[in-house]
Amino acid sequence: MKVTIIGAGNVGATVAECVARKDMVDEIVLVDIVEGLPQGKALDMQEAAPIHGYDTRIIGTNDYRDTEGSDICVITAGSPRKPGMSRDDLLATNARIVRSVTEQFVKGSPNAILIVVSNPLDVMTYVAYKTSGFPSHRVMGMAGVLDTARFRTFIALELGVSVRDVQALLMGGHGDSMVPLPRYATVSGVPITQLLPKEKIEAIVERTKFGGGEIVKLMGTSAWYAPGAAAAEMVEAIVKDSKRVLPCAAYVNGEYGLKDLFIGVPVRLGRNGVEEIIEVELNEEERKLLEASAQHVRKGIEDLERIEATAG
Numbered sequence: 001m002k003v004t005i006i007g008a009g010n011v012g013a014t015v016a017e018c019v020a021r022k023d024m025v026d027e028i029v030l031v032d033i034v035e036g037l038p039q040g041k042a043l044d045m046q047e048a049a050p051i052h053g054y055d056t057r058i059i060g061t062n063d064y065r066d067t068e069g070s071d072i073c074v075i076t077a078g079s080p081r082k083p084g085m086s087r088d089d090l091l092a093t094n095a096r097i098v099r100s101v102t103e104q105f106v107k108g109s110p111n112a113i114l115i116v117v118s119n120p121l122d123v124m125t126y127v128a129y130k131t132s133g134f135p136s137h138r139v140m141g142m143a144g145v146l147d148t149a150r151f152r153t154f155i156a157l158e159l160g161v162s163v164r165d166v167q168a169l170l171m172g173g174h175g176d177s178m179v180p181l182p183r184y185a186t187v188s189g190v191p192i193t194q195l196l197p198k199e200k201i202e203a204i205v206e207r208t209k210f211g212g213g214e215i216v217k218l219m220g221t222s223a224w225y226a227p228g229a230a231a232a233e234m235v236e237a238i239v240k241d242s243k244r245v246l247p248c249a250a251y252v253n254g255e256y257g258l259k260d261l262f263i264g265v266p267v268r269l270g271r272n273g274v275e276e277i278i279e280v281e282l283n284e285e286e287r288k289l290l291e292a293s294a295q296h297v298r299k300g301i302e303d304l305e306r307i308e309a310t311a312g
């Protein structure tokens, strides 16, 4: 198993480290345009192997020939946002980068599975899908695993219980319009609606929706520990063919009444990528929120098309 990670910045390097520490793949290739950066980070991680006890070979490179024959590729190349920016402000800059790295990568790895992380996530996943020409089950975006991890963290902190016993579901685009679903959040099977008052749940939902922005405000750039761990969890589900049910940005073709876009939905993840989109029952209000979120993603795709048409 060979995993390529494009972008050796904060998120990319963290994905590499999390994947290495799981000791589950033969080789990790870290790619960046900056010379020396992926090589240095890869060597540093390789030198940590005797301490952590993994046998994964980690190489850093600026040359796509080193990525040939990859099974999985995680795309983290692109700018992160700064305070005051929305993820959508990265649209044009990151679309150029995601298109360029996808083009270069797929030539040598035509059978790989792509996991996009770059923002704005749902539109960048669409860009990678269109550029790669891959079937949709082999292209997905990472957001829901991160957003539900935040949701679960805040629930566990509020209730004073272990995060391990908190399960949660969240759908929609990776932005302010994401749709946390408290009805489907449980502590060891007990719905949180039985454990917390409405106002507390609403506060947790709001904090989750703006969880990325909370960190940007604190640090001046965006998060990487939880995003890196989240992408590595998706890599693990694919490598081990474990059929995890995780929220991912997947291509919808009629599911939830949505078509021709990537958006966060629960999927079964295995060796073939997105093996199934699971359709859970939504009430009227949840359906409306999901539709509004999909509208936002659609607008992102249209905005990008307009910007690129104007730029020629």
Ligand SMILES: NC(=O)C1=CN([C@@H]2O[C@H](COP(=O)(O)OP(=O)(O)OC[C@H]3O[C@@H](n4cnc5c(N)ncnc54)[C@H](O)[C@@H]3O)[C@@H](O)[C@H]2O)C=CC1
Binding pocket: 006, 007, 008, 009, 010, 011, 012, 031, 032, 033, 034, 076, 077, 078, 079, 080, 081, 090, 094, 097, 100, 101, 116, 117, 118, 119, 121, 142, 143, 146, 174, 221, 222, 223, 224, 227
């Ligand atoms: N989907 C999600 O939930 C999350 C998405 N993100 C997004 O991930 C992206 C990366 O974030 P960070 O790692 O914090 O940024 P960073 O600035 O630390 O790293 C980005 C890296 O991409 C590299 N890069 C730029 N153009 C490239 C190209 N053409 N080819 C190869 N490498 C290239 C840069 O040299 C840099 O090392 C951002 O767009 C950010 O918004 C970040 C956190 C969570």
Ligand SMILES: O=C([O-])CC(=O)C(=O)O
Binding pocket: 080, 081, 087, 119, 146, 174, 211, 212, 213, 215, 216, 222, 223, 227
């Ligand atoms: O907030 C950002 O820009 C990065 C991101 O997507 C997240 O941490 O959720």
